[in-house]
Amino acid sequence: MSELRFDNQTVVVTGAGGGLGKAYALFFASRGANVVVNDLGGSFKGEGNSTKAADVVVNEIKAAGGKAVPNYDSVENGERIIDTAIQAFGRIDILLNNAGILRDVSFKNMKDDDWDLIIKVHVKGAYKCARAAWPHFRKQKYGRIINTASAAGLFGSFGQCNYSAAKLSQVGFTETLAKEGYKYNIMANVIAPIAASRMTATVMPPELLENLKPDWVVPLVAVLVHPSNKQETGSIFEVGGGHIAKLRWERAKGALLKTDDTLTPGAILKKWDQVNDFSQPEYPTGPADFMTLLEEAMKMGSNDK
Ligand code: NAD
Numbered sequence: 222m223s224e225l226r227f228d229n230q231t232v233v234v235t236g237a238g239g240g241l242g243k244a245y246a247l248f249f250a251s252r253g254a255n256v257v258v259n260d261l262g263g264s265f266k267g268e269g270n271s272t273k274a275a276d277v278v279v280n281e282i283k284a285a286g287g288k289a290v291p292n293y294d295s296v297e298n299g300e301r302i303i304d305t306a307i308q309a310f311g312r313i314d315i316l317l318n319n320a321g322i323l324r325d326v327s328f329k330n331m332k333d334d335d336w337d338l339i340i341k342v343h344v345k346g347a348y349k350c351a352r353a354a355w356p357h358f359r360k361q362k363y364g365r366i367i368n369t370a371s372a373a374g375l376f377g378s379f380g381q382c383n384y385s386a387a388k389l390s391q392v393g394f395t396e397t398l399a400k401e402g403y404k405y406n407i408m409a410n411v412i413a414p415i416a417a418s419r420m421t422a423t424v425m426p427p428e429l430l431e432n433l434k435p436d437w438v439v440p441l442v443a444v445l446v447h448p449s450n451k452q453e454t455g456s457i458f459e460v461g462g463g464h465i466a467k468l469r470w471e472r473a474k475g476a477l478l479k480t481d482d483t484l485t486p487g488a489i490l491k492k493w494d495q496v497n498d499f500s501q502p503e504y505p506t507g508p509a510d511f512m513t514l515l516e517e518a519m520k521m522g523s524n525d526k
Pocket residue numbers: 235236237238239240241242259260261262263264265267274294295296297318319320321322342346369370371372413414415416417418419420421
């Protein structure tokens with residue numbers, strides 16, 4: 222099988238000065254893409270800024286014969302990042318929303334600033350970059366987006382309620398972009414990666430980190446954003462250390478109750494086992510799936526009245 226190439230395509234990688242973003246930038250440049258290496262260059266807590274992080278990666282790409290330009294804006298100014306791509310390369314094909322920071326603190330001690338900054342970088346930042354890329358994607362009937370969630374968002378994580386809220390937001394955001402973008406050949410997927418980086422350096426043992434190279438996340442992203450992917454969109458993948466798996470929502474068959482004055486808390490408690498019974502699961506993919514159930518419930522209500 223020939224290798225997946227990205228010649229003549231422009232990839233914007235946010236937070237590409239280190240960790241996963243750097244691995245994406247080096248990979249896509251090595252496969253022929255023009256790369257915008259965006260990085261604010263601050264600390265992992267979102268303090269400060271510097272041009273160095275992006276410059277180091279751009280220089281590494283150029284030294285290897287690749288094409289890259291730096292951008293030092295915060296992702297909150299997404300339009301400037303996309304503009305860098307247009308100015309330098311005349312187009313944008315792929316957006317990897319990857320930039321991120323942490324402000325871990327227990328909920329009891331959470332300050333508004335810790336909450337606001339995390340939401341600003343992860344939620345508003347991904348929105349602003351995608352929003353600026355969207356008209357280009359629609360016009361050229363081509364675009365690929367990866368947004369970055371986290372296991373902390375999917376499952377919750379002690380001391381990370383701000384980060385969890387921000388990261389799960391990327392699931393709903395991506396699934397809607399996938400639905401709106403499909404007819405314009407815009408594919409949007411979301412990953413929950415795990416990789417050794419400055420973010421995980423202090424929370425995982427070194428022997429585990431050895432096996433969690435950012436490089437092991439990159440190939441899945443390449444598959445999802447390649448032009449040959451014309452179907453996989455609105456999907457969630459966990460990826461890291463050589464393990465790749467798709468996740469989806471599962472709904473219990475559930476209980477149907479008559480919609481009259483017998484629908485009491487006590488009636489629900491009587492059917493509690495059914496509410497929680499996953500032996501006949503369903504896998505909903507959109508609000509319409511719920512409407513079908515609602516119609517069934519309403520029919521039952523009216524038949525029995
Ligand atoms: P990292 O700290 O190495 O990289 C993040 C990069 O984003 C940094 O270079 C940082 O300077 C940059 N950045 C931060 N705020 C920015 C802003 N406002 N504008 C532009 N750039 C900014 O961390 P990483 O582990 O490589 O994380 C990459 C992404 O993956 C993040 O979104 C993170 O939340 C997510 N993630 C990582 C892991 C993991 O195991 N490493 C797990 C789950 C999710």
